[in-house]
Amino acid sequence: MSGNTLSLSGLSIERLRSFCQIVDAGSVVAAAGRNPTKQSQFSRQIRDLERVLGVKLFVREGKRLKLTADGVKLSALTNAYFNALREISGEGQGAPHPLKLGAAESVIRWLLVPRFTEVVSAAGGPVEMQNHRTSEVVSHLENGQLDLGIIRADARSDALELLPFPVLRYVLMVPRAALPEKSAAGILSVRVLPFVSITGDGQFVRGVERIVEANRLPLKILSKVESFSLAIEVAKVIGAATLVPSHAEGEFPTEQFTPVALDGMDTLNRRLAVAFSKKTTELNARAKRFAVRLSRAFEGGLREPS
CATH class of the missing domain: 3.40.190.10 (Periplasmic binding protein-like II)
Structure with a gap:
């Protein structure tokens, strides 16, 4: 192995899983459930990851931890990796894991829920819907916490691919x-x-x-x-x-x-879009299929309330 090749000896599954838990929780304390032993363990694992990769993964903002640009990249790839493993395991057991869809509360309640059978059909399996502001949906898509999002079409990000979705009036x-x-x-x-x-x-x-x-x-x-x-x-x-x-x-x-x-x-009027991450498409092909099918399901527009 070349001396310039990255050593992966510190990238254990357990450390990467802990990293994802901290990203989801927003802090070491929250991820550890206020357990001092776990807090020390999580902190040490993050230091080890940063040492092995040679980059800073988090910066502190008040009591919360915010991902750096390198942290976002690692989070996206790690979440996609774990999702791919769950996909393989789910296919073997005949039970696909839920795809995570994020959108504003108004979009979920009045646009998606009334047509939830179509949403599930587009996903090809169970769907976990999460209520977030557009900025949060974009952030969670970029770091891999969400598979799919419905966002304002003008809330663009170079890391995301957008597909058409109807206008909200x-x-x-x-x-x-x-x-x-x-x-x-x-x-x-x-x-x-x-x-x-x-x-x-x-x-x-x-x-x-x-x-x-x-x-x-x-x-x-x-x-x-x-x-x-x-x-x-x-x-x-x-x-x-x-x-x-x-x-x-x-x-x-x-x-x-x-x-x-x-x-x-x-x-x-707000033109909406179905969004998913470009970075993790190969590892998360099911999410891309979901995005394409969901966009097509709504391409005829939103049904007017009766």
């Missing part, structure tokens, strides 16, 4: 009691419109603010919540308006709420 749901003659046509005559908003300052929130300003809506924000599911429930309880994905319209009783069209609503 939004609707303003307004309590009829707040509208003149209880009709959507009276929206511009409303003096005060109680409203439930989504927290944060992301693209969606900024887009809503622009629409409100353009239409001169006299909003009175009564509550801010973290998810569309909470926005719907709070809006129904307190009788307030809220902006939600159009496929959530059916969550509102028609005798109490009505959808209202506003100028500029189409600016909120």
Whole structure:
């Protein structure tokens, strides 16, 4: 063996498995379950890996550990390696391991769950769905924690391959009691419109603010919540308006709420994409097949809510 060839003597399966556990947990303490003995063992294993590879795998951010660029590469390859082993084992036992799909809560609840039989068919086996923000889905795809993701098409990463997925649209749901003659046509005559908003300052929130300003809506924000599911429930309880994905319209009783069209609503539309890692395609061929089939299953667009 050439003297320039990397020695793999320190890359034991156990050390790589511990590395993946720490990546998943976000810290040595969390991965070890606050067991001091395991904490020492995990810390030593990471130091050994870094020594053998000659690179830094983590940097500390507060109480959490963040992967370095080299750490992301190792995580992606290691997760793909373990997934490939599980695939071989699963095929031998006739029980494929679940593929991990990450997406925003709204995408999972209103787009994927209603067509879950098609999702499972596309996967060719069990699917584990995880709720994450788009930025987290991208990160988890890059480091191999997820096999597949549904993300905003503009959230690009050189490490990911994107396939088409339909556009997600939004609707303003307004309590009829707040509208003149209880009709959507009276929206511009409303003096005060109680409203439930989504927290944060992301693209969606900024887009809503622009629409409100353009239409001169006299909003009175009564509550801010973290998810569309909470926005719907709070809006129904307190009788307030809220902006939600159009496929959530059916969550509102028609005798109490009505959808209202506003100028500029189409600016909120989000083109989505099915994403998977380019780096691990050869080791994770099943994930790529899942991505292609899922994209094709939805190529006719999203079914309008009944």
